[in-house]
Amino acid sequence: MNRIIILIPLIILLTICIFSLIYLLSDKDPNKPPSALLNKNVPVFESSSLYNDKEIIKTINIKNKKTLINFFASWCSPCKIEHPLFFEIREKYPDLYLLGFNHKDLASAAKKYLKDDGNPYDFVGVDSDGLIALEFGVFGLPESYLINEDGKIIYKFMGPITKDVLKNEIEPLL
Amino acid sequence: MKLSHFFRILRTIILFFICFTFKTYAVENIDERVKNLTLELRCMTCQNQSIYDSDAEFSNDIKKIVKLKFQEGKSEHDIKKFLVERYGEYILFRPLMNYNNIFLWVFPFILLIIGLFFIIIKTKGKKA
Numbered sequence: 001m002n003r004i005i006i007l008i009p010l011i012i013l014l015t016i017c018i019f020s021l022i023y024l025l026s027d028k029d030p031n032k033p034p035s036a037l038l039n040k041n042v043p044v045f046e047s048s049s050l051y052n053d054k055e056i057i058k059t060i061n062i063k064n065k066k067t068l069i070n071f072f073a074s075w076c077s078p079c080k081i082e083h084p085l086f087f088e089i090r091e092k093y094p095d096l097y098l099l100g101f102n103h104k105d106l107a108s109a110a111k112k113y114l115k116d117d118g119n120p121y122d123f124v125g126v127d128s129d130g131l132i133a134l135e136f137g138v139f140g141l142p143e144s145y146l147i148n149e150d151g152k153i154i155y156k157f158m159g160p161i162t163k164d165v166l167k168n169e170i171e172p173l174l
Numbered sequence: 175m176k177l178s179h180f181f182r183i184l185r186t187i188i189l190f191f192i193c194f195t196f197k198t199y200a201v202e203n204i205d206e207r208v209k210n211l212t213l214e215l216r217c218m219t220c221q222n223q224s225i226y227d228s229d230a231e232f233s234n235d236i237k238k239i240v241k242l243k244f245q246e247g248k249s250e251h252d253i254k255k256f257l258v259e260r261y262g263e264y265i266l267f268r269p270l271m272n273y274n275n276i277f278l279w280v281f282p283f284i285l286l287i288i289g290l291f292f293i294i295i296k297t298k299g300k301k302a
């Protein structure tokens with residue numbers, strides 16, 4: 001009987017340790033840090049157009065629109081990989097608003113990039129100082145965010161979007 | 175030169191010196207606060223490096239925003255809250271003391287109590 005009493009704390013401890021371990025290891029991929037902004041309202045932003053300083057886009061302008069926000073730059077090689085996919089998205093989902101943010105880039109270089117590779121975006125906003133990216137919690141380029149009609153971030157993808165990602169993760173949300 | 179003129183000049187010099195000292199102190203103080211806070215922040219794009227120790231683009235951006243926020247008069251708590259809202263608690267080396275992390279903070283004490291309980295029973299058993 002005494003032995004059993006002695007063993008009880010050990011059993012409790014072991015159970016706690018096992019549950020903690022399961023909790024710590026479940027759904028924790030070090031390559032995919034959790035996004036704090038998921039299911040939260042899109043951050044407040046204001047940006048001028050890459051092509052016209054006087055044309056401004058604000059958070060309110062994407063209200064009631066399903067929007068795909070993509071942070072890109074002409075110096076970002078992985079951005080070039082995903083770039084053609086945005087044309088496919090645009091063709092397949094004409095109602096989806098494609099908003100590109102040109103991050104820490106030279107306007108001339110960005111314009112050349114979009115001229116050479118094509119411009120799939122409905123609006124290209126300038127984020128020259130990176131402050132908009134900071135508001136969105138961007139780690140590195142490219143990064144994309146899907147915003148629903150209620151203005152909530154429903155999906156975030158870090159890195160270049162691939163056909164698989166588009167088919168399995170983005171399209172079900174569109 | 176009249177004595178009153180001399181004192182006026184001396185007063186101006188002293189005032190200038192005081193202002194300069196305060197300004198330098200304020201800049202140094204902000205830099206020190208930036209250093210202390212960024213040492214507690216994780217560079218999310220590096221391997222086990224703090225924002226302060228890292229030269230990655232991400233870290234430099236965070237250093238810049240932390241300095242800007244301090245200059246705006248924001249407190250350390252406000253800045254941490256701002257960053258956690260955007261990058262998650264993962265950006266902090268030291269987890270916050272909140273409802274989600276209560277187990278993390280309390281677990282060592284639970285462990286201690288269980289351990290003590292175990293030792294007491296064992297000692298009592300030996301005495302008997």
